[in-house]
Amino acid sequence: MSHEQRFVERLPATNYQQMGMAMGVAPEEWVFDEPDKVRGLHAAFIDAGADIILTDTFGGSSLRLRESRYAGRATELNRRAAELAREASAARDGVLVAGSMGPTGMLMEPLGELTATAAADAYREQAAALEEGGVDLLLLETFFALDEALAAIEGIRRASTLPLAVTFSFDRGTRTMMGLSPTRMVEAIAPLGVAAIGANCGRSLNAGLPRMVGDVAHYETGPAEMADYAMRFVQAGARVIGGCCGTSPEHMRCMTAALSGGRVRFRGQD
Ligand SMILES: [Zn+2]
Numbered sequence: 001m002s003h004e005q006r007f008v009e010r011l012p013a014t015n016y017q018q019m020g021m022a023m024g025v026a027p028e029e030w031v032f033d034e035p036d037k038v039r040g041l042h043a044a045f046i047d048a049g050a051d052i053i054l055t056d057t058f059g060g061s062s063l064r065l066r067e068s069r070y071a072g073r074a075t076e077l078n079r080r081a082a083e084l085a086r087e088a089s090a091a092r093d094g095v096l097v098a099g100s101m102g103p104t105g106m107l108m109e110p111l112g113e114l115t116a117t118a119a120a121d122a123y124r125e126q127a128a129a130l131e132e133g134g135v136d137l138l139l140l141e142t143f144f145a146l147d148e149a150l151a152a153i154e155g156i157r158r159a160s161t162l163p164l165a166v167t168f169s170f171d172r173g174t175r176t177m178m179g180l181s182p183t184r185m186v187e188a189i190a191p192l193g194v195a196a197i198g199a200n201c202g203r204s205l206n207a208g209l210p211r212m213v214g215d216v217a218h219y220e221t222g223p224a225e226m227a228d229y230a231m232r233f234v235q236a237g238a239r240v241i242g243g244c245c246g247t248s249p250e251h252m253r254c255m256t257a258a259l260s261g262g263r264v265r266f267r268g269q270d
């Protein structure tokens with residue numbers, strides 16, 4: 001339907017693909033199909049120094065799952081994903097589990113068919129299930145549209161009082177795909193009592209831009225180069241650092257090694 005939808009569905013689950021996930025399989029399917037591998041990837045990032053791990057639920061809202069094999073099972077899937085991350089987090093004291101929630105992949109009215117009520121309900125359901133599964137905080141990530149994020153926050157607030165972080169993808173340089181600037185995003189989101197705001201996905205926040213080889217996206221920013229970007233973000237004031245598409249445990253290891261102690265770090269879903 002929308003540019004947004006195509007973009008979101010192209011987010012490559014590069015780590016899972018290296019672990020054998022076939023092209024076209026949604027990463028969330030592995031919560032049920034390959035739970036040991038989901039736990040294994042969490043463990044690899046914790047071992048690489050991540051302090052916050054993200055549940056495998058980026059596309060886990062009922063709206064995103066509608067046409068998947070697990071349509072109608074959003075509550076169960078999100079709860080289980082949170083449990084898997086929670087189990088993995090025991091590997092090191094202090095590791096936090098963040099419940100990842102990406103966009104619906106739909107456009108809101110009047111540009112598209114999604115109503116604010118339907119969006120809020122989907123995020124309420126997802127947040128409730130993630131909290132039931134034991135997450136420490138919630139994360140809305142890779143958002144492009146302010147109205148969708150506002151509806152999501154409203155729904156989440158009905159389900160949970162957990163700390164909520166919100167990040168947008170300013171993948172058009174200084175704007176999101178929907179034309180939103182960071183300044184406008186902060187003006188709209190910061191007063192809502194969120195625990196953190198930020199940016200994810202895009203040139204310097206991924207392991208570079210993907211080069212397509214057949215259907216497979218290859219990210220060509222090496223771990224050392226990405227650690228250099230991480231340093232620059234910290235120098236610019238960022239207090240939570242992570243990676244997004246293409247970020248491997250090796251990238252994480254390089255970033256955590258490069259950054260001074262006491263910084264909180266987290267990893268991206270993909
Ligand atoms: Zn990304």
